[in-house]
Amino acid sequence: MGRVEGKVAFITGAARGQGRSHALRLAQEGADIIAIDICEAVPENSYPQATEEDLAETVRQVEALDRRIIATKADVRDFAQLKKAMDAGVAELGRLDIVCANAGIGGTPNRAEDIPEDEWTNMVDINLSGVWRTAKAAIPHLKAGGRGGSIILTSSDAGLFAYQNIAHYVSAKHGVVGLMRTLALELAPDMIRVNSIHPTTVDTPMVQNEGTYKLFRPDLEHPTKDDFAAAAVGMNALPIPWVEAVDISNAVLFFASDESRYVTGVPLPVDAGAAIK
Amino acid sequence: MGRVEGKVAFITGAARGQGRSHALRLAQEGADIIAVDICEDVEGTVYAGATEADLAETVRQVEALDRRIVAIKADVRDFDGLRKAVDDGVAQLGRLDIVSANAGILTSPSNAENFSDETWNTMIDINLSGVWRTAKAAIPHIKAGGRGGSIILTSSEAGLRAYQSAAHYVSAKHGVVGLMRTLALELAPDMIRVNSIHPTQVDTDMIQNEPTYKLFLPDVEHPTREQFAAASQSVNALPIPWVESVDISNALLFLASDEARYVTGVTLAVDAGCFLK
Numbered sequence: 001m002g003r004v005e006g007k008v009a010f011i012t013g014a015a016r017g018q019g020r021s022h023a024l025r026l027a028q029e030g031a032d033i034i035a036i037d038i039c040e041a042v043p044e045n046s047y048p049q050a051t052e053e054d055l056a057e058t059v060r061q062v063e064a065l066d067r068r069i070i071a072t073k074a075d076v077r078d079f080a081q082l083k084k085a086m087d088a089g090v091a092e093l094g095r096l097d098i099v100c101a102n103a104g105i106g107g108t109p110n111r112a113e114d115i116p117e118d119e120w121t122n123m124v125d126i127n128l129s130g131v132w133r134t135a136k137a138a139i140p141h142l143k144a145g146g147r148g149g150s151i152i153l154t155s156s157d158a159g160l161f162a163y164q165n166i167a168h169y170v171s172a173k174h175g176v177v178g179l180m181r182t183l184a185l186e187l188a189p190d191m192i193r194v195n196s197i198h199p200t201t202v203d204t205p206m207v208q209n210e211g212t213y214k215l216f217r218p219d220l221e222h223p224t225k226d227d228f229a230a231a232a233v234g235m236n237a238l239p240i241p242w243v244e245a246v247d248i249s250n251a252v253l254f255f256a257s258d259e260s261r262y263v264t265g266v267p268l269p270v271d272a273g274a275a276i277k
Numbered sequence: 278m279g280r281v282e283g284k285v286a287f288i289t290g291a292a293r294g295q296g297r298s299h300a301l302r303l304a305q306e307g308a309d310i311i312a313v314d315i316c317e318d319v320e321g322t323v324y325a326g327a328t329e330a331d332l333a334e335t336v337r338q339v340e341a342l343d344r345r346i347v348a349i350k351a352d353v354r355d356f357d358g359l360r361k362a363v364d365d366g367v368a369q370l371g372r373l374d375i376v377s378a379n380a381g382i383l384t385s386p387s388n389a390e391n392f393s394d395e396t397w398n399t400m401i402d403i404n405l406s407g408v409w410r411t412a413k414a415a416i417p418h419i420k421a422g423g424r425g426g427s428i429i430l431t432s433s434e435a436g437l438r439a440y441q442s443a444a445h446y447v448s449a450k451h452g453v454v455g456l457m458r459t460l461a462l463e464l465a466p467d468m469i470r471v472n473s474i475h476p477t478q479v480d481t482d483m484i485q486n487e488p489t490y491k492l493f494l495p496d497v498e499h500p501t502r503e504q505f506a507a508a509s510q511s512v513n514a515l516p517i518p519w520v521e522s523v524d525i526s527n528a529l530l531f532l533a534s535d536e537a538r539y540v541t542g543v544t545l546a547v548d549a550g551c552f553l554k
Contacts, residue, residue, distance in 0.1 A: 181553055188514035188550050200539075237465035243539045250536035259527035262477075262520045264550040269543050273465050276458050276542035 002030025003257040008093045010034040010086060012076055012134050013103030015050035017204035018154065020058045021245035022100050022252050027067040029253060031098065034089030035059070036074040036082070038103070043122065046108050046211025068093060076103045076130030079137065086137040096141035098256040099151040101134040106206045109215045112167035120168045127172035132179055135194075139187070148191030152255045153180050154248070155196040157271050165215060177267055184265035193264035195255050200271035201232050201242040237273025279307025280534045285370045287311040287363055289353055289411050290380030292327035294481035295431065297335045298522035299377050302530050304344040308375065311366030312336070313351040313359065319403070321384040321396050323488035345370060353380045353407030360414040373418040375533045376428040378411040383483050386492045389444035397445050404449035409456055412471075416464070425468030427533045430457050431525070432473040434548050442492060454544060461542035470541035472532050477548035478509050478519040514550025 009026045013019035015037035023033045039052045055071050062069040070092050072085035090096050104127045107119060131153055142149035158166065159173035177196055184194040201207050208225065216231040217223035229241040251270045254260055269275050286303045290296035291312035300310045312335055318326035332348050339346040347369050349362040367373050381404045384396055408430050419426035435443065436450035454473055461471040478484050490500035493508040500508075506518035528547045531537055546552050 184550050185514055185553050189516055191515060193515070193550075237462055238468060238470070238539060238541060239466055240539065247536075247539050251540070254531045254536070259531070260524075260547075262515060262517065262524050262549045263528070263545075263547050264515060265548075265553040266546050268540075268545065270537075270540050271542075272539045273461055273470075273541040276461055 002028070003253060003259070004098065005030030007031045007097035007256070008034065008090070008095050009098035009100060009256065010089065010096060010138055011100040011102060012036050012130070014058055014071070015039055015054035016058070017206060018202060018245045018248050019100070019102045020061070021249045022102060023058055023062055023069070024065070025246065025249035025253055026098065026256060027062045027065045027069070029257070030067070031256075032067050032093045033062050033069040034086065034093065034096075035069055035071040036085045038075045039073045042105055042126070045105050047106065047205055047209035076133055077125050079133045082133055083137045086141065090141050095145050096138060097145065097147065097149050099134065099138045099142070099149070100154070100252055101131040101152070102154045103130055103134075104154060104206075106212060107166065107169055108211060109165040111165060115168055123168035124172050124175070127169065128175040128179070131176055135179070135183055139192070142192050143190055148193070150256050150260070151183065151187075151192065151194045152252050153194070153196040155180070155198050155267065157198050157200050157269065157274050159196065159198055160267065160269065160275055180267070181265055188264060193255070193260070195264060195266045195268060197248060197251050197255075198267055198269040198271055198275070199243060199248050200236055200274040202248060203242045203244055207242065235274050235277065236271070237277050240272055243270060243272060279305070280530060280536070281375065282307030284308045284374035284533075285311065285367070285372050286375035286377060286533065287366065287373060287415055288377040288379055289313050289407070291335055291348070292316055292331035293335070294483060295479060295522045295525050296377070296379045297338070298526045299379060299529050300335055300339055300346070301342070302523065302526035303375065303533065304339045304342045304346070306530060306534070307344070309344050309370045310339050310346040311363060311370065311373075312346055312348040313362045314380070315352045316350045319382050319399065321399055322382050323385055324482050324486040353410055354402050356410045356413065359410055363414045363418060367418045372422050373415060374422065374424065374426050376411065376415045376419070376426070377431070377529060378408040378429070379431045380407055380411075381431060381483075383446060383489065385488060386442035388442060392445055400445035401449050401452075404446065405452040405456070408453055412456075412460055416469070419469050420467055425470070427537070428460065428464075428469065428471045429529050429532050430471070430473040432457070432475050432544070434475050434477050434546065434551055436473065436475055437544065437546065437552055457544070458542055465541060470532070470537070472541060472543045472545060474525060474528050474532070475544055475546040475548060476520060476525050477513055477551040479525060480519045480521055484519070512551050512554060513548070514554050517549055520547060520549060
């Protein structure tokens with residue numbers, strides 16, 4: 001018996017990275033998946049975006065676990081697209097229990113006063129408002145089920161404290177905590193729990209690129225992965241440079257399962273102790 | 278394969294309540310247990326203390342799961358007794374991976390200025406210093422193993438915010454958070470993780486008694502369990518009066534397992550959203 005056997009999970013940003021890892025971990029424990037991803041380039045992002053092939057690979061891997069998956073190309077900036085994907089997935093899979101609002105971007109570093117208007121609004125539109133739209137599309141289905149549910153918002157250590165040169169990212173990820181707490185209060189009467197996860201750097205394409213390396217090593221013209229690792233390990237209390245996507249997925253699984261049936265309103269760092277350093 | 282298969286856990290206050298539940302949940306997932314309990318009434322508590330028969334029942338239930346258990350009568354106020362218990366347990370079971378500093382008391386409510394020195398000192402000595410002594414006795418064994426480990430401190434919602442008429446309990450449980458964070462930093466180089474759990478009311482003997490009912494219902498002369506349930510539910514966001522011991526055990530299991538291998542320094546509320554209200 002899997003730990004989320006028979007449940008259905010909706011996951012944004014599921015084509016690769018943490019989103020794909022969440023889909024696989026939940027499927028391993030018995031859940032069916034509704035997956036969406038933008039599958040195209042987001043402007044001003046300093047790393048290549050997921051593709052439709054990536055999303056197809058997530059589908060292949062979930063189906064290899066003998067679970068069902070409905071995958072749709074959709075953008076969290078567009079509520080109509082999100083709602084259509086969600087509604088179609090629930091119609092096909094019959095219910096909704098778990099929501100992973102995972103889709104997010106890293107953006108381009110800049111001092112707060114130098115962030116261009118369009119980069120600020122795009123960041124907030126994806127990393128904060130996209131999370132709200134995801135919840136908005138899901139809540140009617142969770143309530144209709146009458147069995148409660150679990151909504152997990154992916155924030156960041158940048159949702160708990162500030163980092164220089166990414167004011168837009170820090171602001172959006174802090175906003176996610178406010179949204180999590182408000183949703184937790186509003187949905188508690190329906191036994192729908194809402195929690196957030198706060199990773200330190202995770203070994204995914206969003207982090208493993210020269211743009212992010214330069215955020216940590218502004219002293220170097222072309223920092224390498226090793227240069228980045230040396231700086232990243234200094235942020236964490238545990239002697240590791242980053243965590244793996246599966247570590248975030250295991251925290252997602254805890255929140256998604258009935259093992260945490262009375263846990264709500266909690267910001268959970270999976271951060272190798274970065275917050276206490 | 279259990280989630281903590283082959284590991285050994287040291288648990289204080291293991292004769293009944295949350296401590297027994299932790300022993301059973303970890304044993305179900307493959308751990309052997311070193312259990313201690315004072316097995317006596319503690320001066321000033323408003324409920325009967327656990328007994329040697331209770332501790333023997335924990336032993337019986339763990340052994341019924343085909344796991345080994347070393348159970349010893351010991352008081353967290355006595356470092357030598359604690360250290361001897363841990364040393365004996367590790368000598369018999371071969372290693373130490375997990376520590377649950379669970380032993381704690383609740384004594385009669387009073388305004389801060391009216392506590393006697395004795396009542397104050399006993400509370401701090403058990404609920405705070407006892408946690409430190411537990412860690413102190415365990416750390417050399419975990420370090421000697423060279424495999425890292427997980428120390429879980431049982432704090433309380435009262436470790437995150439104040440409740441009137443329980444200054445001694447609130448101060449001790451806040452102190453546990455400071456200890457948790459300091460230990461997490463000090464032990465991170467050895468991959469030993471330290472986290473705290475913050476329950477709302479748990480359905481155990483420590484709260485199911487008239488003096489505790491009166492803490493919630495000071496104006497009722499002889500409050501009943503039903504009246505307490507209503508008052509208790511009003512502090513939670515989820516529509517439940519209290520959580521069960523197994524809910525705390527499931528959070529402890531997550532933190533104890535390798536699923537949380539990079540989670541350290543975290544205050545994890547298992548509180549039905551009480552913190553948000």
